[in-house]
Amino acid sequence: MKLSIPEKEKTDLLAQLQTANLKFQQTYPGDRPERQPVHTVYGGANLFRADTCVKMGDIALRNLQTYAPNFVVLANVLQLAGHEYLPRQQSAIETLTKKLNDMPAPLRKQEPAWLAYTVYNKIIQKLQTEAVEDFRIDFEDGFGNRPDEEEDATAVQAAIELATGMKNQTISPFIGIRIKPFTEDLKQRGVRTLDIFLSTLLENTNGILPENFVVMLPKVTIPEQVVTLVRLFELFEKAHQLAPGSLKMETMVEATQIIMDEEGRNPLLRIIKASEGRCIAAHFGTYDYTASCGITAKYQTMAHPVCDFAHHMTKVALAGTGIFLSDGATNVMPIGPHRGDQLSYEQMTENRESVHQAWRTGFHHTMHSLINGFYQGWDLNPAQLPMRYAATYNFFLNSYEDAVFRLKTFVERAAISTLTKDIFDDAATGQGLLNFFLKAMNCGAITEEEATATGLTIDEIRSRSFYRILQGRRKA
Numbered sequence: 001m002k003l004s005i006p007e008k009e010k011t012d013l014l015a016q017l018q019t020a021n022l023k024f025q026q027t028y029p030g031d032r033p034e035r036q037p038v039h040t041v042y043g044g045a046n047l048f049r050a051d052t053c054v055k056m057g058d059i060a061l062r063n064l065q066t067y068a069p070n071f072v073v074l075a076n077v078l079q080l081a082g083h084e085y086l087p088r089q090q091s092a093i094e095t096l097t098k099k100l101n102d103m104p105a106p107l108r109k110q111e112p113a114w115l116a117y118t119v120y121n122k123i124i125q126k127l128q129t130e131a132v133e134d135f136r137i138d139f140e141d142g143f144g145n146r147p148d149e150e151e152d153a154t155a156v157q158a159a160i161e162l163a164t165g166m167k168n169q170t171i172s173p174f175i176g177i178r179i180k181p182f183t184e185d186l187k188q189r190g191v192r193t194l195d196i197f198l199s200t201l202l203e204n205t206n207g208i209l210p211e212n213f214v215v216m217l218p219k220v221t222i223p224e225q226v227v228t229l230v231r232l233f234e235l236f237e238k239a240h241q242l243a244p245g246s247l248k249m250e251t252m253v254e255a256t257q258i259i260m261d262e263e264g265r266n267p268l269l270r271i272i273k274a275s276e277g278r279c280i281a282a283h284f285g286t287y288d289y290t291a292s293c294g295i296t297a298k299y300q301t302m303a304h305p306v307c308d309f310a311h312h313m314t315k316v317a318l319a320g321t322g323i324f325l326s327d328g329a330t331n332v333m334p335i336g337p338h339r340g341d342q343l344s345y346e347q348m349t350e351n352r353e354s355v356h357q358a359w360r361t362g363f364h365h366t367m368h369s370l371i372n373g374f375y376q377g378w379d380l381n382p383a384q385l386p387m388r389y390a391a392t393y394n395f396f397l398n399s400y401e402d403a404v405f406r407l408k409t410f411v412e413r414a415a416i417s418t419l420t421k422d423i424f425d426d427a428a429t430g431q432g433l434l435n436f437f438l439k440a441m442n443c444g445a446i447t448e449e450e451a452t453a454t455g456l457t458i459d460e461i462r463s464r465s466f467y468r469i470l471q472g473r474r475k476a
Helices: 007-027 052-067 071-078 090-102 114-129 148-168 187-204 223-239 268-273 286-292 305-318 345-371 382-415 420-442 448-454 458-463 466-475
Strands: 039-044 134-138 174-178 213-217 248-253 279-284 324-326 377-379
Touching: 039 052, 039 382, 052 114, 052 148, 052 345, 052 382, 071 090, 071 114, 071 345, 071 382, 090 114, 114 382, 148 187, 174 187, 187 223, 213 223, 213 279, 223 248, 223 268, 248 268, 268 279, 268 305, 279 305, 286 305, 305 324, 345 377, 345 382, 377 382, 382 420, 382 448, 420 448, 420 458, 420 466, 448 458, 458 466
Parallel strands: 039 134, 039 377, 134 174, 174 213, 213 248, 248 279, 279 324
Antiparallel strands: none
16 A cells, blocks of 8 residues: 655644644543532522521422422423323322332333323422532622621621531532622622631631532623632632642623623633633523623513523533533522411412412423523522422433433444544543433432443443543453
């Protein structure tokens, strides 16, 4: 076989290309396999207590059981797949529930009621065990602008409560604070609250940060704001003898200038790079962003087209970088207008209709986010949690069979491939499929055993890396 390209020139060219390829892979390593929470609850710092997350779960469960005492009610409200086949009479519902309870899981999947039954029971289990996955102690919009003395005192109190929650194991698995933005008028306040809170927290925990702790910097518009926070992190870590890089941050996408700068460019990736590896997520702020677009309050909603534009711009800028993306919050609360124990029939009916309408709104907003690749969102009230999980479980369970087939086929094809050059492409594509199952398992939609239907072993799934799975299979 005759070759025309000189070996040395070819080697030099490919070496140059390798440098460029590796630089690209460093910028775009692909989706992070670590667990991403399905939501973040933002709550005013003045209201935060050590057991806040536990109490939120109790409130959420009562809300669900009050307005959907069984899975049939929930299915009809949300029009889940198969709802039209479900019985209406209470006795028939009880009979069907008992039948499903007694069925082996594989047989249950053949029933039209399977999805609604499974979603409902998974919501209850989740609210009883881990109702809040991520909580942000909010010193910004959820707290407001208060006298310095009051914010100082709140920062101390919130830090002590967090330390108590760590000791009692009553906090969410992901947690952090949101400080005020580094705008010219609020930067001093933001830094002071950060310092007081962290200093007090470490003093009460013997220098230990909570697991998955993060600092949210809101209203970011320029990279310099992120750079400043990174330098402050370095000073704080040195002062408290924390390991370099211990403090992580998130940024918020809530101004038009973070979508497009004065030169007509999307600055998001530059802003992320300015964090020097400390920024792990970007959260969309629905109402600040729509306001920055001139949308009046009546029409500020997650369903507004300007939000989808921002989502797509964010996806384009940060896809493949490993940065977690979070959508915003539904501002319609599923809380009835009437309170008290002696409500009339009409008042109870009005409460139920109001809650159900809010449920539908929250459910559809979350489904829209999931369909568009945003696997996390905000919640502002414990009564919103049931619909967060209803939409999340519905999304994953509805897609489960198709995802199993796709990943199983891909694993079989990749495992028998003899081309070494395709391993990076295989790993990137397979990681995306594997991440579906990792996200589904993390939130409780499926079990590890159900994920093994893909042909992967539990150990392979736990590795969280499709690249390592391929390496292991090709060596076997």
